[in-house]
Amino acid sequence: MSDPVLELKGIEKVYNPGQPGEIRVLRGLDLSLRAGEAVALVAPSGAGKSTLLHIAGLLDTPDAGEVRIGGEAMQDLPDRRRTAVRRADVGFVYQFHHLLPEFTAAENIVLPQLANGTAPGAAKARAAELLATVGVADRANHRPAALSGGEQQRVAFCRALANRPRVLLADEPTGNLDPATSDRVFGALMDLVRQTGLAALVATHNMALAERMDRVVRLDGGVLVAG
Numbered sequence: 001m002s003d004p005v006l007e008l009k010g011i012e013k014v015y016n017p018g019q020p021g022e023i024r025v026l027r028g029l030d031l032s033l034r035a036g037e038a039v040a041l042v043a044p045s046g047a048g049k050s051t052l053l054h055i056a057g058l059l060d061t062p063d064a065g066e067v068r069i070g071g072e073a074m075q076d077l078p079d080r081r082r083t084a085v086r087r088a089d090v091g092f093v094y095q096f097h098h099l100l101p102e103f104t105a106a107e108n109i110v111l112p113q114l115a116n117g118t119a120p121g122a123a124k125a126r127a128a129e130l131l132a133t134v135g136v137a138d139r140a141n142h143r144p145a146a147l148s149g150g151e152q153q154r155v156a157f158c159r160a161l162a163n164r165p166r167v168l169l170a171d172e173p174t175g176n177l178d179p180a181t182s183d184r185v186f187g188a189l190m191d192l193v194r195q196t197g198l199a200a201l202v203a204t205h206n207m208a209l210a211e212r213m214d215r216v217v218r219l220d221g222g223v224l225v226a227g
């Protein structure tokens with residue numbers, strides 16, 4: 001079997017340590033994701049889902065434990081290098097698309113590539129290819145406000161994958177869509193995961209969608225248990 005792309009080992013996170021409001025959110029959490037694997041993360045509200053996704057995506061640091069991406073221990077890296085790994089190797093999708101309103105769909109996918117050092121021509125070609133993959137090529141030159149919710153979210157997937165990350169972290173990526181649109185958009189996400197061979201951790205409350213992924217893990221008491 002291939003080596004894990006994303007590995008979390010013994011992750012601990014405590015908010016307000018030593019104070020009356022101390023909360024031990026993550027208590028020795030372990031997680032391992034391989035290339036091409038989609039894992040559903042199910043968590044009751046307040047269980048620490050956002051904390052876990054932020055730590056896995058290098059937006060926050062754990063109080064103890066290790067985060068490895070592509071086998072490399074992230075806590076040993078200088079901040080600048082960790083930021084570079086996050087830009088290149090991690091894609092995020094949120095419940096709301098967060099596309100830049102003044103730019104077109106294609107431009108929203110080009111910009112993160114330019115920030116990552118891709119040449120403009122190659123970035124445009126990649127944007128066009130991704131938009132075609134998720135079936136919104138004909139909306140490339142529209143701004144987000146002129147797109148439907150499902151189209152906006154598909155563009156957000158394309159943006160997340162623009163730099164060919166190894167890891168995709170998604171937080172309720174279809175949570176604000178109606179059931180039929182959610183189903184279609186989720187299908188587009190899974191196609192991208194399969195085609196690109198990335199490792200995806202997808203937080204969702206929707207058990208029907210969760211069960212279409214390779215595994216379900218549940219965040220319970222600060223650790224992950226099989227869903």
Ligand SMILES: Nc1ncnc2c1ncn2[C@@H]1O[C@H](COP(=O)(O)OP(=O)(O)OP(=O)(O)O)[C@@H](O)[C@H]1O
Binds near residue numbers: 023046051052
């Ligand atoms: N910066 C912070 N300082 C103090 N406590 C925090 C902080 N961030 C989160 N918490 C607390 O830690 C716990 C886990 O928060 P987190 O946002 O990770 O939960 P969640 O599972 O994502 O919740 P939801 O699904 O409702 O968004 C909550 O009790 C929250 O109030």
